[in-house]
Amino acid sequence: MTPRPPPTPEARRREGLLIGRLLGTLTTATFAGMALWFLHLGVYVGHARSGREIVLSGPAATALNVFLLGIAGLPLALWARNGRQAAWWATGCVTVAAVALISSLRLG
Secondary structure: OOOOOOOOHHHHHHHHHHHHHHHHHHHHHHHHHHHHHHHHHOEEEEEOOOOOEEEEEOHHHHHHHHHHHHHHOHHHHHHOOOHHHHHHHHHHHHHHHHHHHHHHHHHO
16 A cells, blocks of 8 residues: 655645635624624624623614624635735725724714
8 A cells, every 4th residue: 555645735725725714704604693693683782891791773783783794704805716806805895894884983
């Protein structure tokens, strides 16, 4: 029985990238699911540095949950085929998040 040849550097890089992509997708699913659930309920629940709980409702909560959805989409840029596609995706996510955050601050 012949031993298997060691993996090439390209194969190692692809394997590492796949693990990063899967972890990014899991992170996106977690945060997007939380934001969608809060969006459905019409509230936002968070914690301040002091340990106090922050509860928002109404339009401010909706805007903050859209902000969370925008930020949650960032790790999906790892699935882009090249750097330009990843940059466009990340720019779109950050733009959505920035607009939602600014409107949340003005509404709340």
